[in-house]
Amino acid sequence: MDSVLKLDVQRIDMTYDDGGKSFTALSDVSFAVEKGLFVSILGPSGCGKSTILNLFAGLVSPTGGRILLDGEPISGAGLDRSVVFQHYSLFPWMSARRNVELAAKQAFPEKSSAEISGIASGFLEIVGLADFADKFPSELSGGMQQRVSIARALAMDSEVLLMDEPFGAIDTKNRVALQDLLLSLCERGAEKKTVVFVTHDIDEAILLSDKIIVMASGPGRVQAEISVGFKRPRDRVSLVKEEGYVSIRNRIVSLFYADIADKIGGGEVVI
Amino acid sequence: MPRFLRPADIAFAAAIAVTLFYPSAGGMLSGHAAGLLILVQAVFIVRRIFGKDREAVVASGDALFVVYVFLFSWELAAAKLNVLDSFLYPSPGVVVKTFIDEIPALLKGLLSSLRLLLGGYLLAVAVAVPAGLYFGYKRRLKLASKPFAKVLGPIPPLVYIPYAIAILPTFRAASIFIIFIGALWPIFINTMNGVSDVDKRVIDTAKTLKLNDRQMILWVILPGSVSSIMSGANIGLSFSFILLTSAEMIGGTSGMGWYVKYFSDFANYPKVIVGIVFIGIVVTIVTFFFDSLERYLLRWRK
Ligand SMILES: Nc1ncnc2c1ncn2[C@@H]1O[C@H](COP(=O)(O)OP(=O)(O)O)[C@@H](O)[C@H]1O
Numbered sequence: 001m002d003s004v005l006k007l008d009v010q011r012i013d014m015t016y017d018d019g020g021k022s023f024t025a026l027s028d029v030s031f032a033v034e035k036g037l038f039v040s041i042l043g044p045s046g047c048g049k050s051t052i053l054n055l056f057a058g059l060v061s062p063t064g065g066r067i068l069l070d071g072e073p074i075s076g077a078g079l080d081r082s083v084v085f086q087h088y089s090l091f092p093w094m095s096a097r098r099n100v101e102l103a104a105k106q107a108f109p110e111k112s113s114a115e116i117s118g119i120a121s122g123f124l125e126i127v128g129l130a131d132f133a134d135k136f137p138s139e140l141s142g143g144m145q146q147r148v149s150i151a152r153a154l155a156m157d158s159e160v161l162l163m164d165e166p167f168g169a170i171d172t173k174n175r176v177a178l179q180d181l182l183l184s185l186c187e188r189g190a191e192k193k194t195v196v197f198v199t200h201d202i203d204e205a206i207l208l209s210d211k212i213i214v215m216a217s218g219p220g221r222v223q224a225e226i227s228v229g230f231k232r233p234r235d236r237v238s239l240v241k242e243e244g245y246v247s248i249r250n251r252i253v254s255l256f257y258a259d260i261a262d263k264i265g266g267g268e269v270v271i
Numbered sequence: 272m273p274r275f276l277r278p279a280d281i282a283f284a285a286a287i288a289v290t291l292f293y294p295s296a297g298g299m300l301s302g303h304a305a306g307l308l309i310l311v312q313a314v315f316i317v318r319r320i321f322g323k324d325r326e327a328v329v330a331s332g333d334a335l336f337v338v339y340v341f342l343f344s345w346e347l348a349a350a351k352l353n354v355l356d357s358f359l360y361p362s363p364g365v366v367v368k369t370f371i372d373e374i375p376a377l378l379k380g381l382l383s384s385l386r387l388l389l390g391g392y393l394l395a396v397a398v399a400v401p402a403g404l405y406f407g408y409k410r411r412l413k414l415a416s417k418p419f420a421k422v423l424g425p426i427p428p429l430v431y432i433p434y435a436i437a438i439l440p441t442f443r444a445a446s447i448f449i450i451f452i453g454a455l456w457p458i459f460i461n462t463m464n465g466v467s468d469v470d471k472r473v474i475d476t477a478k479t480l481k482l483n484d485r486q487m488i489l490w491v492i493l494p495g496s497v498s499s500i501m502s503g504a505n506i507g508l509s510f511s512f513i514l515l516t517s518a519e520m521i522g523g524t525s526g527m528g529w530y531v532k533y534f535s536d537f538a539n540y541p542k543v544i545v546g547i548v549f550i551g552i553v554v555t556i557v558t559f560f561f562d563s564l565e566r567y568l569l570r571w572r573k
Pocket residue numbers: 016017018023024025043044045046047048049050051052
């Protein structure tokens with residue numbers, strides 16, 4: 001692909017200083033995220049997925065190597081990247097609307113409060129929460145909270161959307177609904193956003209992504225980069241019937257579980 | 272047990288019966304005592320009819336049972352059987368009558384006390400909360416202040432009273448200072464600790480939104496520590512009441528604590544009891560408003 005690189009990860013290492021002991025979470029990780037693509041980072045728990053996302057978000061800096069955003073090294077957080085975490089993405093003491101408004105106001109300080117309020121209402125409507133705008137997060141289900149987080153990210157209109165296992169704690173039924181929502185949101189914009197999506201769910205990664213970075217742990221490293229070229233718009237039912245779906249899935253499954261099998265003693269893993 | 276007959280009702284009936292129908296010596300004012308019983312029971316009945324939370328209603332009934340048994344025994348011992356010395360142990364009726372007569376004096380004392388209490392307490396809140404938030408947010412300041420908080424915090428502020436009265440020009444200034452010091456530490460320490468309890472992931476979210484220091488403290492750190500702040504403020508408030516009344520008893524010429532001390536010196540025990548009961552009522556009302564404020568501030572929690 002000769003497209004523009006939005007994020008360029010160049011040979012990064014990440015060593016945490018954990019009370020005197022040092023712990024290597026990432027070792028020599030390189031990959032790129034092309035502008036406008038949906039890229040998933042897939043791997044077992046502890047392989048450094050969140051670390052990569054936090055590096056992208058500018059919450060931590062790598063101990064080695066560098067990460068370029070639009071060609072410039074990342075220095076700190078920025079409103080050009082919005083983040084959805086698995087938990088506590090929202091301020092629990094602010095209503096859904098207030099959470100979205102706060103982010104929109106940060107992104108568009110020049111806009112009047114009426115405009116900001118309009119933006120917030122609009123995106124809460126898009127994620128299907130118009131009637132819940134004045135609820136506190138604790139009054140919403142986990143799935144609804146993540147919808148608010150998504151509305152907030154959209155309201156900021158940032159070019160990059162960073163999501164760290166956003167649906168990991170949601171029950172299956174709502175997870176499917178949220179995946180479909182995200183799929184439709186990502187596929188419709190003319191100025192397509194660049195999305196980095198962390199997950200440990202293989203099917204979720206295939207459904208949503210243009211590219212999947214498969215990671216292995218101990219220390220965290222990139223195991224494979226897999227392009228997912230299925231045509232869009234996608235839907236989960238016809239996707240599984242696509243030619244090549246089964247082979248891609250099998251390939252990822254074997255990569256994914258080979259790593260785990262190594263860790264648990266190299267025995268056979270039956271899926 | 273049927274809804275209209277609870278242990279409290281039986282105790283009420285017993286108390287009212289002995290108060291009204293058991294003959295007593297003159298001057299015991301059993302009518303006043305009965306009035307108090309009826310008033311309390313009326314409030315209870317209203318609560319029972321309109322109270323939504325059944326468990327709370329039952330709990331207040333159980334508490335009332337104890338109150339009625341106490342009033343029953345007190346009336347019986349002090350007004351009817353005369354087994355208690357009526358000089359040291361005035362009967363319930365005498366206390367009720369004294370209370371009613373003393374309302375203007377009590378309110379005057381309340382006003383005087385509240386001026387000191389609010390002065391010292393609000394000053395402490397105004398200093399301790401911002402300082403606690405800022406010190407808690409800046410790790411280095413927090414570490415530097417820890418030893419001071421550790422050493423100075425546990426000194427019972429009561430011991431400052433005589434010295435404060437000696438060095439400060441007026442009693443008013445001394446009391447406000449003592450209440451200020453007493454309330455300052457618990458609020459400061461709790462606020463500072465509350466800051467570290469704010470979830471790191473919430474802070475991360477705030478960072479990704481590029482909040483500046485001021486927004487971070489006002490919109491994230493402050494609401495995130497409200498629960499700790501309120502528990503510090505609650506301890507500070509209890510300290511304030513203790514310090515207020517103590518200071519008034521030691522050096523005051525007005526106020527609720529002074530009232531109790533003054534009439535103890537004259538061995539006017541009905542007024543002493545009235546003063547104590549009045550302080551209890553004031554503390555209860557203040558606590559009620561405090562709890563409501565806390566519930567409002569934490570309404571976002573499940
Ligand atoms: N702040 C930290 N200090 C020390 N170790 C950390 C820190 N953050 C993460 N780690 C460690 O780094 C490894 C990777 O963590 P993480 O990026 O959260 O993995 P994942 O998101 O894939 O589960 C884990 O073993 C974790 O314990």
